[in-house]
Amino acid sequence: MTGAITDVMRSTRAELLRFRRWPAVWVTIGAWLTMTALFAYVFNYVSYATGDGSFSNEGTSTDALLADLLPAAVPQAVAQGMPMFGGAMMMVLGAIVAGNGFGWGTWKTVFTQGPSRQSAVLGSLAALTVAVATTVVITMVFAFGISLGITGVESQSLVWPSLGELGRGLGGGMLVMEMWALAGFLLGILAKGPALSVGLGLTWALVLENLLRGVGSLLSAVETMTTYLPGTAAGSLIGAIVDPPSSGDGTPGVLTVLSGTEALVTVGVYAVILPLIALVLMRRRDVA
Amino acid sequence: MNELVVETKELTKRYGDRLAVDKVSMTVHRGEVYGFLGPNGAGKTTTLRMALGLIRPTAGSARVLGSPAGRPEVTQRVGSLIEGPGFYPYLSGRSNLQVMARYRGLPDSVVDAALERVDLASRGGDKFKSYSLGMKQRLGVASALMGDPDLIVLDEPTNGLDPAGMADMRALIVDLARGGQTVLLSSHLLAEVQEICHRVGVINGGRLLKESTVADLRGGTTLRVRATPLEEALAVAMRIAGDDKVELAIDDNGDSIRLAVDPERAAEVTRELVHAGVDVHEVTASERTLEEVFFEMTGPANGNNNHTSSKEKVS
Numbered sequence: 001m002t003g004a005i006t007d008v009m010r011s012t013r014a015e016l017l018r019f020r021r022w023p024a025v026w027v028t029i030g031a032w033l034t035m036t037a038l039f040a041y042v043f044n045y046v047s048y049a050t051g052d053g054s055f056s057n058e059g060t061s062t063d064a065l066l067a068d069l070l071p072a073a074v075p076q077a078v079a080q081g082m083p084m085f086g087g088a089m090m091m092v093l094g095a096i097v098a099g100n101g102f103g104w105g106t107w108k109t110v111f112t113q114g115p116s117r118q119s120a121v122l123g124s125l126a127a128l129t130v131a132v133a134t135t136v137v138i139t140m141v142f143a144f145g146i147s148l149g150i151t152g153v154e155s156q157s158l159v160w161p162s163l164g165e166l167g168r169g170l171g172g173g174m175l176v177m178e179m180w181a182l183a184g185f186l187l188g189i190l191a192k193g194p195a196l197s198v199g200l201g202l203t204w205a206l207v208l209e210n211l212l213r214g215v216g217s218l219l220s221a222v223e224t225m226t227t228y229l230p231g232t233a234a235g236s237l238i239g240a241i242v243d244p245p246s247s248g249d250g251t252p253g254v255l256t257v258l259s260g261t262e263a264l265v266t267v268g269v270y271a272v273i274l275p276l277i278a279l280v281l282m283r284r285r286d287v288a
Numbered sequence: 289m290n291e292l293v294v295e296t297k298e299l300t301k302r303y304g305d306r307l308a309v310d311k312v313s314m315t316v317h318r319g320e321v322y323g324f325l326g327p328n329g330a331g332k333t334t335t336l337r338m339a340l341g342l343i344r345p346t347a348g349s350a351r352v353l354g355s356p357a358g359r360p361e362v363t364q365r366v367g368s369l370i371e372g373p374g375f376y377p378y379l380s381g382r383s384n385l386q387v388m389a390r391y392r393g394l395p396d397s398v399v400d401a402a403l404e405r406v407d408l409a410s411r412g413g414d415k416f417k418s419y420s421l422g423m424k425q426r427l428g429v430a431s432a433l434m435g436d437p438d439l440i441v442l443d444e445p446t447n448g449l450d451p452a453g454m455a456d457m458r459a460l461i462v463d464l465a466r467g468g469q470t471v472l473l474s475s476h477l478l479a480e481v482q483e484i485c486h487r488v489g490v491i492n493g494g495r496l497l498k499e500s501t502v503a504d505l506r507g508g509t510t511l512r513v514r515a516t517p518l519e520e521a522l523a524v525a526m527r528i529a530g531d532d533k534v535e536l537a538i539d540d541n542g543d544s545i546r547l548a549v550d551p552e553r554a555a556e557v558t559r560e561l562v563h564a565g566v567d568v569h570e571v572t573a574s575e576r577t578l579e580e581v582f583f584e585m586t587g588p589a590n591g592n593n594n595h596t597s598s599k600e601k602v603s
Contacts, residue, residue: 006393007360014390018376021383105374109431112340113391114364120391286343288371 007115011123012130014110015097019131024096029135032089033142039085039251040077041146045069071147072159075169076242078143082173083234084205084253086139087180090132091201094184097128098278099194108287121282125185125275132181136174140166172241176234179267180205182274183230189278205231227257230270236263291318293439293470294339298348301334308334310494311348316439316472316487321465323485323502324474325578327586331494332474333371336443339472340368353438364392367437369445373428377417381408381427384416385434394435402430407456421448429457433464440464442473446480458484482578492586506576509551512537513561514544514570521545521566528553528560546574 019025048065068077101107110120151158161169187197209231216223226232235253240260242251258266294316301309309331316322326332337343339350341358350357353365375384385399403409406426411419419427425448432440445461446454461471462484475481481488482502489499498505515521518536525534525545533548547557551573561568 003360010390010393014387017383017390018379018387022376022378024378104377105372106376107374108342108370109374109388110391111342112363112366112368112370113388114360114393115391116360119360284344288337288343 004116004119007119008122008126011110011115011120012126013123015124015127016130019097019127025093025131028089028093028096029138032086032135033139035085035089036078036081036139036143037146039081040143041069041150045150066154066156069147069150070156070159071144071151072161074140074143074147075161075165077147078139079169079173079176079238080242080251080254082176083231083238083255084251086135086173086177087231087234087253088202088205090135090177090181091184091187091205092198093131094128094181094186095188095191095197095201096184096194097124097188098185099188099191099197101188102192102287103194107282111287117283118279121279125182125278128181128185129178132177133174136170136177139173140170168241172237175264175267175271176237179230179234179270179274182271182278186274186278186281189281228266230267232257233263233266233270236260237267239263292316292351292354293318294322294350294352294472296335296339296348296350299335299338299345299350300347301331301338301343302346307494309338309345312491312494312496313348314489314496314499316470318470319465319468320486321461321471321473321484323481323488324472324491325476325478325481325488325582326474326491327476330491330586332491333443334494335491336368336370336441336472336474340366340370340441342370365438366441367432367434367439368441368443369425369428369432370441370443372447373424373431375416375424375427375431378415380413380415381419381423381430382412384427385412385431388431389434392435398434402434403427405433405460406430422450422453425449426453426457429460436469439470439472442471444475445473446475446477454480478577478579478582488578490582490585497585502578505581506578507548507581509573509575511547511549511551511554511557512544512570512572512574513547513557513568514542515561515566515568517566518543518545520564521561521568524561524564524566525557528557544570 044065048062048069051062067073101110111117115123184197184201187201188194191197191200209226209229212222212226212229213232216226231253232255235255236258237260239254239256240263242254292315294314296312296314298311298313299309300307300311312331312335324332324336334343338345339352339357341363352362355362376387379387382399382403385402386396389396389399400409403412406429408423408426408430411423416424416427425445429442429445432442446457449457458480461473464471485502487499487501488505490497513521513525522534522536522545525547529547529549535546537544537546549557554571554573558568558571
């Protein structure tokens with residue numbers, strides 16, 4: 001047993017080393033940070049400063065617009081982008097981490113080093129989790145940076161979010177991002193490559209689930225099913241944290257279909273089941 | 289400690305209705321260099337993959353270092369390069385080895401030693417994707433050497449290497465065996481196997497045709513005679529050595545007769561031939577190359593490629 005734990009830790013260290021030096025990882029995280037900067041801050045600040053209404057803040061008063069840009073609102077501002085956009089980027093990350101190993105022959109090399117397959121895959125999952133957690137923390141720090149800048153420029157008094165809000169933002173965001181990363185990892189293993197898994201995963205998260213929700217509003221049988229889909233659950237979890245406007249269009253992907261607790265449990269179940277399937281698949285499979 | 293480092297029993301792998309490996313039972317002893325010999329697609333790599341636990345046998349079993357293949361306690365003591373080197377293209381050669389060293393729980397210090405050993409130290413900082421085929425191959429061997437494993441499995445280790453690189457690789461393998469490590473290598477290069485292996489297993493069409501020492505396989509020294517007229521020479525040779533000890537060999541220098549007799553009898557054979565009025569052009573003691581043996585064994589006339597032709601051979 002201790003041998004297995006040592007093996008998982010060795011595998012995690014090995015994976016973290018290769019993640020750190022992998023440009024694709026930094027490109028993915030960079031793309032997400034850019035999206036956060038643009039959609040949570042730049043566009044809204046420009047529209048506040050110029051008094052224009054942009055697509056993401058229609059119907060919001062300018063005071064409320066500014067309040068969303070200040071440090072007190074950082075946990076909500078960051079978390080809003082996670083169920084759909086942040087999740088999509090993390091899914092890409094999970095898919096390239098697991099999927100490329102087949103084409104490059106690196107799963108084969110890794111499986112002949114010593115750690116058992118379960119240990120190696122668990123190590124890879126652990127390293128992916130570290131990468132996701134790092135991304136969430138970097139995003140918060142990054143958002144605080146921008147927000148503090150706006151506070152200074154607009155000569156606003158500095159108000160920090162409460163620890164509870166910060167904790168909910170970090171925790172909820174982490175869970176949502178992790179669930180999508182794990183989904184990407186599983187897809188990478190199912191498709192044995194990054195291209196198909198990224199394509200399928202993004203189509204699912206960005207298009208199909210939205211369509212199903214549309215069908216669900218017409219057919220009650222489909223509606224029950226769509227309620228517990230990963231995107232709906234992730235959107236509802238974040239919805240419970242950010243408390244989106246009941247009328248009008250909020251941030252895409254942020255929902256209130258499930259209650260906070262229901263959403264938390266559903267996302268948690270996905271976060272356990274997805275990696276388990278990945279582990280079982282890799283345990284049995286012939287690795288060429 | 290078990291003297292058998294690798295032992296497979298009736299190892300079989302079936303893909304759909306194609307038998308890739310058919311009841312292969314092979315043994316590799318401690319401290320030897322074992323050559324796994326066969327043409328492309330003979331089942332060498334598939335067998336080695338099963339011995340490493342990368343793929344599951346359809347039937348039969350493989351034991352390595354006394355335990356079932358693929359167990360963590362086994363793979364930890366085995367270094368391998370199988371079916372081309374699999375590394376992260378975006379990492380340098382050195383970083384790739386550092387990643388693998390972490391998987392093995394080895395300190396970073398083994399990395400530079402391994403790079404040095406395959407002559408890659410000066411290029412260790414370059415990205416793996418920028419390496420030539422030969423350099424990638426050498427990095428794969430370096431990775432297999434890290435941590436001084438008891439068994440080193442190398443699948444076509446000289447693939448993509450230039451002649452100098454091949455010579456270096458052969459010297460390295462001989463060196464490993466001298467240091468007490470067991471090496472199992474597959475190759476389709478017979479000269480290479482003949483030069484460095486103690487024992488060989490010949491595989492074709494998924495079946496292990498023969499397993500023996502290189503010397504046994506080559507079958508000792510024979511007497512090669514070039515004489516005319518050929519028919520009469522053949523008759524005389526058969527009278528001296530017996531019908532089953534004589535065969536016709538065709539090579540670049542024309543037809544010759546090969547007698548499976550002690551080369552000491554060269555004078556006697558020559559005398560008899562001359563007595564019979566045959567012109568003797570050349571008498572030499574010759575040893576069959578592994579290549580000749582191999583082609584005899586795997587050639588289509590031998591019926592090893594399909595099961596019907598062995599019956600036709602009778603007619």
